[in-house]
Structure formats: structure tokens, C-alpha cells
Amino acid sequence: MTGLHPLTLPLAAAAPLLLAMLWPARACRAATVWLTPGAALPALLVALLMPEGATVEGRWLLLGARFGLDGTGQTFLFFTALLWGVGAVFGRSYLARDATRDRFFLFYLLAMAGNFGLIMAFDAPVFYCCFALMSFASYGLVIHNGDAEALRAGRIYIYLVVLGEVLLFAALVTIVGATGSTRLPVAADAPLRPLTVGLAVADGDWRRPAAAKMCGYALAQVRCATPTSAVLSGAMIKAGVIGWLRFLPWGQTPQPAWGSLLLLLGLAGAFFGVVVGLTQRNPKTVLAYSSISQMGLITLALGAGLVAPEHWPAAQTAVLLYALHHGLAKGALFLGVGVAQATGAHGRGWTVAGLLLPALALAGAPWTSGAIAKSALKAGLGALPGAWAEWLAVLLPVSAVGTTLLMARFLVLVWPRESGRGHLTAGMALPWLGLRGAVAVPLVGWPSAVGREGTTFDTSKAWSSAWPVLAGALVGWVAWKWGAPRARLPVIPAGDLLAVVERVSHSLRSHLSRRGFGRVWTRAVGGAAAALRRAAGNLEATLPERRCGRSLQRWPVAGGVFLLLIVVLALLLTPLR
Amino acid sequence: MNFDSWVLVLILLSSLVPAVVIFLLPEESRRWRTAINLGGAGMKLVLVGVVVWGVYHEHTYSVSLALLPGLALLLRVDALSMLFATLSALLWFLTTVYAVGYLEGSPRRRRFFGFFSLCVTATIGIALSGNLVTFLIFYELLTLSTYPLVVHRGTEKSLRAGGVYLAYTLGGGLTLTLAIAWLQALAGPVNFTTGGALHHIADAHAPALRWVFALMILGLGVKAALVPLHGWLPQAMVAPAPVSALLHAVAVVKAGAFGIVRVVYDVYGVKLASQIGAMPWLAAAAAVTILYGSLRALSQDDLKKRLAFSTVSQVSYIVLGVAIFGPVASVGGTVHLVHQGFMKITLFFCAGSFAETLGVHRVSELDGVGRRMPWTMAAFTIGALGMIGVPPLAGFITKWYLGTGAWEAGQPWVIAVLAASSLLNAAYFLPVIHAGWFKPPAGPWPTQHVPAGARGETHWMLLGPSLVTAALVVVIGLLANAPFTPLEWARLLVAREYE
Structure with missing residues (x-):
């Protein structure tokens, strides 16, 4: 097979969208839900069969749309499509x-189309869209x-989304303004100003859970349906x-x-x-939280690419492999x-044994x-200058020990404690087993379609990757x-920073109001705001209305004014002729 | 006179004649009235289409009609006129359909539709005006023909709003008249000329030209609702929904904005306007208006009032785009003439349908309305997301051009204004969308409001126009680069201006 026509690119992204269009018809709704996994199939085929470097342009679409697939796109599209498909099954x-299953799948399809599209977007407006x-x-x-609780998570999520959108807009506009072209990826020699780079960094950071975002993200996870968590954590999080x-x-x-x-x-x-x-x-x-930690590792590779651009290919390979894994x-x-x-x-026992492989994979x-x-x-990271390289050589294994501990904690928590038979269906077991199978593939080597150089395990490094896992497991x-039965760990509430901010502000408020100071403050601020509002309202309402509004309502007056205007104008104009 | 001259007069007559006929028809002859209304609107659409085709191929149309001794009406079209004329003709057609459904069974429909047609005649006249005097005449005619529509309900509140409206707009008209008279005294009759008509007196009268510019912006700024001249607009929302829709999307507010575009591009010309140092002031006024309007919209519970403050903010995108010296931002500004029109008319149509079908007027009463009226709510969602500037909707195209244009012109502060405005828009639109779709309704919906003959969620004459305009918001954004879209047209006219 020589590969697919490039036009398949936008079609693969649009497939979930087209299916979603059937949704409003009640008669089609059940079929739509049933077909949802199939909507990911075209994208998966594109990832596997489309030759690298294919592009296609749609001149009428948006501001001249461009879709394309490069090596990065192939890797991202592969695991993204797989996750969305498996998640749907x-x-x-x-x-x-x-009861709200149908609504869930409508949003699922829309988000899926967006995720596929942004991987294949080769120009700025399409990416933004x-x-x-x-x-x-x-x-x-x-x-x-x-x-x-879900509504609270949703509210915080939407704040973050809107702020992220605005940052993305500013970043894209400045990038396009500076390079004079809407094409993506930005050319390697593009003259970008520091502001632009800063905005781009801030933007990516906003959606990749590093700073503020992670609280909303973790909070959102608690209430999410499991398939949402899988696509959120596995695929959507990588958009940044x-x-x-x-x-x-x-x-x-x-x-x-x-960098x-x-x-x-x-x-x-x-x-x-x-x-x-x-x-x-x-x-x-x-x-x-483990995702937050792992995304941090991906960010390290990106940082290394900015600091030492001559070693970018190695860093890029690391980013892709890490994202895929x-x-x-x-x-x-x-x-x-x-x-x-x-x-x-x-x-x-079987279930937890089945979870052992991906957990071990995550631990490395x-x-x-x-x-x-x-x-x-x-x-x-090896190419980084002096101090960074030394520090990272120590810190990376430590983080691997940490991840192992985290996975151990996870396995303890996930151990089902309720007795009695469950109701596991094939529809749940098979997709899970399938995804586990995909995790197991690298044991024998990744297929070339998703692979790059160095994608099989180098046995000589067995010990260096084994000891952090063993140490973590031992600890x-x-x-x-x-430790565990006696000492309980202090719990940091999900949504960490945000929960802390909320609690602090709440206790501060109640504390202050007890002292009376708060009341004065609230009243002062509230009073000032009300006064301002009143003043603005008065300004609008009173001025013209009281003076001349009444008389002008009478027709003859209004008509007379109009006629007067015309006459004045005519008189003014006549001498000019 | 040949067809090329007559076609412009016919465009005017296609709504002026229906206006006269409707005034003569008895109140009860509903069918005739509707037929004449729709016939006129359809004919106007066709005629405007013919002229658009001609202008695209650089054909010129112009006609001069003697009015008073020494005073002639000059009608002439260019790309900018056709942008505005097409918008008015198309939206008038849709609004007429909507208004027929909306006012079914209510009194005084003869007066309403008569003035409605007059109002559109004035708007089209503004679009086709070839010089300042003609513009002024139609501009004032618009003021007067809109008044009976604003006070249509005849309640105490609407009479008060009408009074405020007249006081503001006639004051603005007076200022504009003064400015035009002054300018004519300096320069003689001023015909709208691409690139500016005042170069010959630019050196001799620079200070006077500065004052005239300020007066013109003051006069036009009233209708364009520039802060602090916007006070009449939020009050005028007491008018029936089709009037609000027309007022906010096509007629009054847009006439003011269109006038500002005309003054900057075709009276002064961008080069002269920036030479006399007017542009930064205009940009600042627009920026203040954009932010102030959105801030006020946040605290409004009355849905139409929230939309009204949103108009205050959004119309100034047009002024902002015009006030940034550079072709890209100019495209963003002029194209928003159309984009804002489609988005805002969708929102007002939907607000009117909610009020008419369910008796819901407040944002706080909208909980769960999406389950009762899913299609209307979907149209509303598209309009609102477009206002925020979410791609691929029309508002995004505007925002994109304004942003990249501002960066190109070396004015990055504009991007911050746009970002802040998007945040504010999101803050006052997203809660409405959330309430409509995701909150459970407070109780069973009242049934006494549902218009007679309504099958499905509401009367088809209310639903149809909202769906059409919502679809257009999607299409002109998603296919912005296709031929004959507003964007393509704005590029054409800006290319001619910056030649």
C-alpha cells in the first residue's frame, strides 16, 4: 500500500463531528452512541498508513486551512486515536x-474531533479552532x-479553559504577527520576540498541568467518568x-x-x-497527580531542547516516546x-495483576x-551544560523512585474491598485488555509506524532502570x-493549591468578620461599588430625559426640529453653489 | 437615465412604496400587508444582489436627484456601501418574517410595519449616500422613523425610553449637522471618495479639520453608542424584539458605526485622519467603550439589557479596527459591521422567542430552557460563543484580524484589550449557556404565552429566522476565505482604500 490520499487527514478529524451531527435526531441517537468507537478508526488508520509529510490545503476554510501529518503528528495521533476509540468502547x-449517557457521548464526539484536529492542524486558526x-x-x-462537586469542578475547569483560550489567542496573534504567516509548525529560523516566546510558554504551561492548571485538573478527575479520565489524562493533556x-x-x-x-x-x-x-x-x-509528575518529565526534555538546540533531535525523540508511553x-x-x-x-487478584504491567511501565x-x-x-538531557546535567543525573532516578511509590500506593488503593461478585462485562474487560496489550508491545519492540531510532530496550541498561523501581518497591x-496501619498520611485535598486558596480565603473572611474589621471593609467596598453603579446609572438616566425628553416626544416638535435642520442646511449650502 | 441609475432608486423604493401602501391599507388586511412586506424585502434583496455583482466587477452606479434648489440627493455605491446594504437587505427580510410571527394578533400593526419599512428605507439610504448631505438627510430620517417603533408598546416605560432616545439622537444629529455645515463652508460639497476628499484643504485648515472631525465623531458616536454617549441604547431595549434586533444589528447603532467608517475612510481618508492626530483618540474611545460596555453587561439580569450593553461593547470593535492605521486591522473593523450584525440579531431573535413563548425575560429565569426550546437555545449558544470570539464563528475572524492588525501596526496594547473583552464576554455569556442547557428548570413552563399556531418548540416564523442567522454566523466564520463572504468583501474594500 502506498498510503492514503492527503484529503483523508481533515476527513479523519471530521469523522466524529459528522457522527455528532446525527445526534440531534432522536431516532439516530442510539446508533450514534453505538458507532462512537468507530469514529476514531479513520484517525487511527491515518496515523498508521499516511506517509509522513503529507499536507492538504482547504483554501476556503477559515483563513485558508492547512492540515498535515509529520512524525510528531503520527505518534500523537496514534495513541490519541487509540485512547479515544478504546475509551468509547x-x-x-x-x-x-x-440516564445522561447520550449527552455524554455527544460531548465525547465533539471533544474527540477537536483533539484529532489539533494534532493535524498545520495553521494557526485551525489549531485554535x-x-x-x-x-x-x-x-x-x-x-x-x-x-x-462536579459543577464546582466544571466551573473551575471553564475558568481555566477561558483563560487558556485568551492566552492562546494572544500567543498565536503575536506569532503570526511576527512571522507574517499563519503556517504551523513555526519555521526553525522564525524571528520571534521574547514576548511571543513568553506567551507561548505561558500558554502551553497553562494547559499542561504545571502551575495553576493542575488543581483544576486533579479536581476534575475525581468526578469524571472513568473513560473521561482516560482520554483526559492520556490524550487531551498532551495538547499543550x-x-x-x-x-x-x-x-x-x-x-x-x-529553556x-x-x-x-x-x-x-x-x-x-x-x-x-x-x-x-x-x-x-x-x-x-502521577500524570502531573510525568508531564513534568516531558517538559524537562522540551526545556533541554530550548537550552541546547543542537541536540534537539534527541530531546524530540524523548518527548515523543514519553508521550506515547x-x-x-x-x-x-x-x-x-x-x-x-x-x-x-x-x-x-487477576485485575490487580493485570494492572501491574502498566504500573511497572510507568515506574520505568x-x-x-x-x-x-x-x-x-x-x-x-545528557546534552545539557554542566550543572544541569549533574543535577538531573541525581534527580531523575529519585523521581523514578517516587513514581514507583506512587504506583504502589495506587495498587493498594485500587484493591477492591467489597465482597461479592461484580458485574464486569465484556464491553469493559476487552478494551482494557486491548490497551494493556498495547502497553505490552514494546516488550518485543515498537512497530516502525510509531517508532523512531532507539525504540527497543537496550539490555545493558537493565540495572540502571531496575534499581529505582526496586528501591521504590522496597520503601x-x-x-x-x-508504617501505614499506624501513621496516617496527612491528606492534601484534591485540587491542592486551589483548595488551599479557597480554605484560606474562607477562614480569613470569617475571621475578619468576627473582628468587625471585615464588616467595615465589606461595607466600604460594597458601598463604594454601589455608589459608583448609582452614579453611572444616574448619568445615563437623568441628563437628557428630565430636560428635553418630554417635549421631544411630541411629534410636531420632533418634526419641526427635523425641518429646521433641513432648512438651515439648505441655507448654508446655497451660497456655495 | 439608464438602468444603472434607476436600480439605486428602485432599491430605495422597494421599501418606501411598501411603507406608503401599508399606511393606506386598513389594519385588518393582514395577508396583504405581509405579502407587500415580504415582496418588497425580496425585491430589495434581488436588486442589491445585482448591484453587488456589478460593484465586484468594478461597475459604477450613481444617480443624482434634485431635492431643493441647490440641494441634490446623490446616490452612489462603492464596496463599503454594498457591505452595509447587503447586510440591511438580508436582515430586513429575516426580521420582517420574524416580526410578522412576533406581532401576530397584537394591535397597531399597520403603524408598526409602516414605520418599519420607512426605517429600512432610511438605512438603505445611508448605505447608498454618495455625499455628506445625503447621508445626513437619511441619518435624520432614520432617527425619526425609529421613534414610533421604540415607543410601539405605548407603556410609560417605553415612552420614557423613546424620549431619551430622541434627546440623544437629535442632539447627535444637531452636532453632526453643525460639523457638516462647517466642513462644507471650508471645502465645498464633500462627496465620499475612496482615500479621502479633503487633501486639497488639508494644509490650509488643519486645526479646523481637527475640530470638525471631533464634532463628527461626537455626532455619530451617539448612534454608535460610544461611551459616554451610549445612555439611550440600554433603555431602548423596551422596544419589541424585532425592533431591538434591527436597532442593534442593522439600523441605528450600525448607522452610527458606518458613519464613522465613512468619515475616516472616505471623507478624511486614513492618511489625513492620522496626520491630524485623530486616530489614537478614536482608538482610546473605542477601547474604553469595549471594556465599559462589557463591565456593565456583567451585572444585568434582564436578558435584553445584557445584550444591549454587549452591543455597546461590540460595535466599538468596528471603531477600533478603523482607528488602527493598517490594512489588516481595517479589515477586522469593517467586516465586524456584518459579523456583529448577524451575531447580535441571532441573540435578539432568541431572546424575543424566549419572552414570547415562555414569558422569560431574565437571565435568572432561563434555567433549563434548552430542554424546552433546544433549537432556539442552540442558535443562542452559537451567537453567544461568536461574541466571545470562539473559533470558527464569525466573531473569531474579527478578533483575529484586529489582533494581528494591531500587532502589525505596532500597537500590542490592543491585543490586551481584546483579551480582556473576550474574558468579560465569556463571563456574561457562558453562565447563560450553562443555565440554559445544564440546569434543571425551576418548574413547569407556562403555556399561556405560546403563540397561536405554534407546533414544535415555538412558532416557525420565530424559530426560522434565528436558525438562518445562526447558520450564517457559522458559515461566514468557517468559510471566511470563500468568495463573496463578508471577509472577502472587506478585504476588497480595504485594498481599494489603502491603494
């Missing part, structure tokens, strides 16, 4: 008895279960990385300042995720939570995808055996 069974579609549609997924890959000029001009900032953000994310994740009691939030493993783990809940105590155990990605990361076992 799983979701059909998982939500079989849910797909991004907006994905983010806004996901709101419906986040608030799916409709209780107060794609944005960075597309917007910044990679591999030519060193950007030491921004260092990314490295710092990456490290902070990597450790923050582990520390907060360890205190969680819900297996899904543990996984969410994390997407598949995290997807398998999230679906596993749903499976474990469904099995109950009966057959829990030898021969797994995680180990391959980790060694690619080491190669990517975890000791803690579980002796």
Missing part, C-alpha cells in the same frame, strides 16, 4: 445504565454526573505539548532563559505530583480502575515502554508493612 458498557472545540466540549464531560512543538522555533536559536524556566517548571511538576499524589486516598486522583500506560491504568470497581472482590521497569522512554529522556513495602 469502554464507556458504552460503563455508562450503559446512566480545534483547541476551542476540544476544551469547550470537555466541559460537558467534566460536569457529566451533575452533582454539586503539541502547542509547544508547533509554536516555538525548535533546533536553531538557543533560548537559555526560557531554564521550562526545566525548572518540569522539575517542580515532577516532584510536586509525586508528593501530593502520595497523600491521596482515591486511586483516580493518585493517577491524576505515558498515554497508553495511563489509559490502561484509568480503565483498570473502572474494571476493578466492576469486578468487586471476586477476581480482584526494565524492558517496559517506560524504560525505553526513560533512556531516551536521559539521552535528551513502599516497608511503609505498607509497618
Whole structure:
């Protein structure tokens, strides 16, 4: 087979959208839900069969649309399409008895189309468009279960989305303004000003959960349906990385300042995720925080690419392999939570044993995808100048120990405790097993369609990737055996920073109001605001109305004024002729 | 006179004649009235289409009619006139359909539709005016023909709003008259000329030209609702929904904005306008209006009032685009003449349908309305997302051109204004969308309001126009680059202006 026609690119992205268009017809709704997994199929085929470098232009679409597929796109599209497809199969069974299942799948399809589209978008407006579609549609997924907690998560999510949109707009406009073209990816020699780079960094950082975003993200996870968690954590979270890959000029001009900032953000994310994740009691939030930590590692590779652009190819390989590995493993783990809940105590051993492989992969155990990605990361970071390289050589294994601990904690939490038989259906078990199978593939080597150089495990590195896992497992076992029953970890509430901010502001307010100071303050601020509003209202309402409004309502007056105007004008004009 | 001259007169007559006939018809002859209304609107659409085709192929149309001794009406078209004329003709047609459905069974429909047609005649006249005097005459005619529509309901509140409206707009008209008279005294009759008509006196009268410019903007700014001249607009929302729709999307507000575009491009010309230092002031006024309007919209619970403040903010996008010196931003500004029209008319149509079908007027009463009226709510959602500037809708195209244009012109502060405005728009539109779709309704919906003959969620004459305009918001955004879209047209006219 020589490959598909490039026109398949936009069609693959539009397939979920077309299916979603059937949704409003009640008669088609059940069929739409049933067909949802199939909507991911064209994108999966494109990822596997489309030759690298295909592009297609739609001159009438938006401001001249361009879709394309490069190596980056192939990798991202592959695991993204796989996750959305598998998630849909799983979701059909998982939500079989849910009253709002149909609505869920409408938003699922819309978000899916957005996610596929932004991977294949080769010009700025299309990227922005797909991004907006994905983010806004996901709101419906986040608030799916409709209780107060989900609505709170949804509210925070939408704040973050809107702020992210605005940052993305500013970044894209400045990039297009500076390069004079809407084409993506930005050329490596593009003359970008610091402001532009800063906005792009801030933008990607906003959607990749490094700073403020992670609270909303983790919070959202608690209430999400399991398939949402899988696509959110495995696929959608990577949109920020794609944005960075597309917007910044990679591999030519060193950007030491921004690169260092990314490295710092990456490290902070990597450790923050582990520390907060360890205190969680819900297996899904543990996984969410682990995603934050893993995305931090991807950010490290990107930072290295900015600091040392001459070694960008190695860093790029690390980014791609890490994104692929994390997407598949995290997807398998999230679906596993749903499976474990469904099995109950009966057959829990098998379920947890099944979760062991993706958990080990995430920890980076030898021969797994995680180990391959980790060694690619080491190669990517190896080119960094002096101090960074030394520090990272120490900190990376420490983070691997942390991830192992996190996975151990996850396995303990996911262990089903209720007795009795569950109601696990084939519709849930098969997709999970399939995704687990995909995680297992790298044990024998990744297929070339998704692979790059160095995609098989180098046996000589077995020990260097094994010891952090063993150390983490040992620490975890000791803690579980002796520590856990007696000492309870302090729980940092899901949504960490945000929850803290909320609590502090609340207690501050109640504290101040007890002292009376708060009341004075509130009254002062409220009074000033009210006075301002009143003043503005008065200004609008009174001035003309009181004086001349009444008399002007009478027709003869209004007509007379009009006639007068014409006469004055005519008189003024006559002498000119 | 040949067809090329007559076609412009026919465009005017296609609504002036229906106006006269409707005044003569008895109140009860509903069918005749509707037929004449729709016939006139359809004919106008066809005629405008013919002229658009001609202008695209650089054909010129012009006609001069003697009015008073020494005073002639000059009708002439260029790309900018046709942008506005097409918008008016198309939306008038849709609004007529909507108004027929909306006012079914209510009193005083003869007066309403008569003035409605006069109002559109004035608007089209503004679009086709070839010089300042003609513009002024139609501009004032618009003021007067809109008044009976604003006070149509005859309640205390609407009479008060009508009074405020007249006070503001006649004051503005007076200022504009003064400015035009002054300018004519300096320069003689001023015909609208692409690139500016005042170069010959630019050096001799620079200070006076500055004052005239300020007066003109003051006069036009009243209708364009520039802060602090916007006070009449939020009050005028007491008018029936079709009037509000026309007022906010096509007629009054847009006439003011169109006038500002005309003054900057075809009276002064962008080069002269920036030479006399007027542009930064205009841009600042627009920026303040954009932010102030959105801030006020946040706290309005009355849906139509919220939309009215949103208009204050959105119309100034046009002024902002004009006030940034550079072709890209100019495209953004002029194209928003059309984009804002389609989005805002969709929102007002929907607001009117909610009020007419369910008796819902407040944002706080909209909970769960999406389950009762899904199609109307879908149209509303498209309009609102477009206002925020979410791609691929029309508002996004505007925002994109304004943003890249501002960057190109070396004015990055504009991007910050646009970003802030998007945030504010999101803050006052997204809660409405959330309430409509995701909140459960407070109780069973009242049934006494549902218009007679309504099958499905509401009367088809209310639903149809909203769906058409919502679809157009999607199409002109998604296919912005296709031929004959507003964007393509705006590029054409800006290319001619910056030649």
C-alpha cells in the first residue's frame, strides 16, 4: 500500500463531528452512541498508513486551512486515536445504565474531533479552532454526573479553559504577527520576540498541568467518568505539548532563559505530583497527580531542547516516546480502575495483576515502554551544560523512585474491598485488555509506524532502570508493612493549591468578620461599588430625559426640529453653489 | 437615465412604496400587508444582489436627484456601501418574517410595519449616500422613523425610553449637522471618495479639520453608542424584539458605526485622519467603550439589557479596527459591521422567542430552557460563543484580524484589550449557556404565552429566522476565505482604500 490520499487527514478529524451531527435526531441517537468507537478508526488508520509529510490545503476554510501529518503528528495521533476509540468502547458498557449517557457521548464526539484536529492542524486558526472545540466540549464531560462537586469542578475547569483560550489567542496573534504567516509548525529560523516566546510558554504551561492548571485538573478527575479520565489524562493533556512543538522555533536559536524556566517548571511538576499524589486516598486522583509528575518529565526534555538546540533531535525523540508511553500506560491504568470497581472482590487478584504491567511501565521497569522512554529522556538531557546535567543525573532516578511509590500506593488503593461478585462485562474487560496489550508491545519492540531510532530496550541498561523501581518497591513495602496501619498520611485535598486558596480565603473572611474589621471593609467596598453603579446609572438616566425628553416626544416638535435642520442646511449650502 | 441609475432608486423604493401602501391599507388586511412586506424585502434583496455583482466587477452606479434648489440627493455605491446594504437587505427580510410571527394578533400593526419599512428605507439610504448631505438627510430620517417603533408598546416605560432616545439622537444629529455645515463652508460639497476628499484643504485648515472631525465623531458616536454617549441604547431595549434586533444589528447603532467608517475612510481618508492626530483618540474611545460596555453587561439580569450593553461593547470593535492605521486591522473593523450584525440579531431573535413563548425575560429565569426550546437555545449558544470570539464563528475572524492588525501596526496594547473583552464576554455569556442547557428548570413552563399556531418548540416564523442567522454566523466564520463572504468583501474594500 502506498498510503492514503492527503484529503483523508481533515476527513479523519471530521469523522466524529459528522457522527455528532446525527445526534440531534432522536431516532439516530442510539446508533450514534453505538458507532462512537468507530469514529476514531479513520484517525487511527491515518496515523498508521499516511506517509509522513503529507499536507492538504482547504483554501476556503477559515483563513485558508492547512492540515498535515509529520512524525510528531503520527505518534500523537496514534495513541490519541487509540485512547479515544478504546475509551468509547469502554464507556458504552460503563455508562450503559446512566440516564445522561447520550449527552455524554455527544460531548465525547465533539471533544474527540477537536483533539484529532489539533494534532493535524498545520495553521494557526485551525489549531485554535480545534483547541476551542476540544476544551469547550470537555466541559460537558467534566460536569457529566451533575452533582454539586462536579459543577464546582466544571466551573473551575471553564475558568481555566477561558483563560487558556485568551492566552492562546494572544500567543498565536503575536506569532503570526511576527512571522507574517499563519503556517504551523513555526519555521526553525522564525524571528520571534521574547514576548511571543513568553506567551507561548505561558500558554502551553497553562494547559499542561504545571502551575495553576493542575488543581483544576486533579479536581476534575475525581468526578469524571472513568473513560473521561482516560482520554483526559492520556490524550487531551498532551495538547499543550503539541502547542509547544508547533509554536516555538525548535533546533536553531538557543533560548537559555526560557529553556531554564521550562526545566525548572518540569522539575517542580515532577516532584510536586509525586508528593501530593502520595497523600491521596482515591486511586483516580493518585493517577491524576502521577500524570502531573510525568508531564513534568516531558517538559524537562522540551526545556533541554530550548537550552541546547543542537541536540534537539534527541530531546524530540524523548518527548515523543514519553508521550506515547505515558498515554497508553495511563489509559490502561484509568480503565483498570473502572474494571476493578466492576469486578468487586471476586477476581480482584487477576485485575490487580493485570494492572501491574502498566504500573511497572510507568515506574520505568526494565524492558517496559517506560524504560525505553526513560533512556531516551536521559539521552535528551545528557546534552545539557554542566550543572544541569549533574543535577538531573541525581534527580531523575529519585523521581523514578517516587513514581514507583506512587504506583504502589495506587495498587493498594485500587484493591477492591467489597465482597461479592461484580458485574464486569465484556464491553469493559476487552478494551482494557486491548490497551494493556498495547502497553505490552514494546516488550518485543515498537512497530516502525510509531517508532523512531532507539525504540527497543537496550539490555545493558537493565540495572540502571531496575534499581529505582526496586528501591521504590522496597520503601513502599516497608511503609505498607509497618508504617501505614499506624501513621496516617496527612491528606492534601484534591485540587491542592486551589483548595488551599479557597480554605484560606474562607477562614480569613470569617475571621475578619468576627473582628468587625471585615464588616467595615465589606461595607466600604460594597458601598463604594454601589455608589459608583448609582452614579453611572444616574448619568445615563437623568441628563437628557428630565430636560428635553418630554417635549421631544411630541411629534410636531420632533418634526419641526427635523425641518429646521433641513432648512438651515439648505441655507448654508446655497451660497456655495 | 439608464438602468444603472434607476436600480439605486428602485432599491430605495422597494421599501418606501411598501411603507406608503401599508399606511393606506386598513389594519385588518393582514395577508396583504405581509405579502407587500415580504415582496418588497425580496425585491430589495434581488436588486442589491445585482448591484453587488456589478460593484465586484468594478461597475459604477450613481444617480443624482434634485431635492431643493441647490440641494441634490446623490446616490452612489462603492464596496463599503454594498457591505452595509447587503447586510440591511438580508436582515430586513429575516426580521420582517420574524416580526410578522412576533406581532401576530397584537394591535397597531399597520403603524408598526409602516414605520418599519420607512426605517429600512432610511438605512438603505445611508448605505447608498454618495455625499455628506445625503447621508445626513437619511441619518435624520432614520432617527425619526425609529421613534414610533421604540415607543410601539405605548407603556410609560417605553415612552420614557423613546424620549431619551430622541434627546440623544437629535442632539447627535444637531452636532453632526453643525460639523457638516462647517466642513462644507471650508471645502465645498464633500462627496465620499475612496482615500479621502479633503487633501486639497488639508494644509490650509488643519486645526479646523481637527475640530470638525471631533464634532463628527461626537455626532455619530451617539448612534454608535460610544461611551459616554451610549445612555439611550440600554433603555431602548423596551422596544419589541424585532425592533431591538434591527436597532442593534442593522439600523441605528450600525448607522452610527458606518458613519464613522465613512468619515475616516472616505471623507478624511486614513492618511489625513492620522496626520491630524485623530486616530489614537478614536482608538482610546473605542477601547474604553469595549471594556465599559462589557463591565456593565456583567451585572444585568434582564436578558435584553445584557445584550444591549454587549452591543455597546461590540460595535466599538468596528471603531477600533478603523482607528488602527493598517490594512489588516481595517479589515477586522469593517467586516465586524456584518459579523456583529448577524451575531447580535441571532441573540435578539432568541431572546424575543424566549419572552414570547415562555414569558422569560431574565437571565435568572432561563434555567433549563434548552430542554424546552433546544433549537432556539442552540442558535443562542452559537451567537453567544461568536461574541466571545470562539473559533470558527464569525466573531473569531474579527478578533483575529484586529489582533494581528494591531500587532502589525505596532500597537500590542490592543491585543490586551481584546483579551480582556473576550474574558468579560465569556463571563456574561457562558453562565447563560450553562443555565440554559445544564440546569434543571425551576418548574413547569407556562403555556399561556405560546403563540397561536405554534407546533414544535415555538412558532416557525420565530424559530426560522434565528436558525438562518445562526447558520450564517457559522458559515461566514468557517468559510471566511470563500468568495463573496463578508471577509472577502472587506478585504476588497480595504485594498481599494489603502491603494
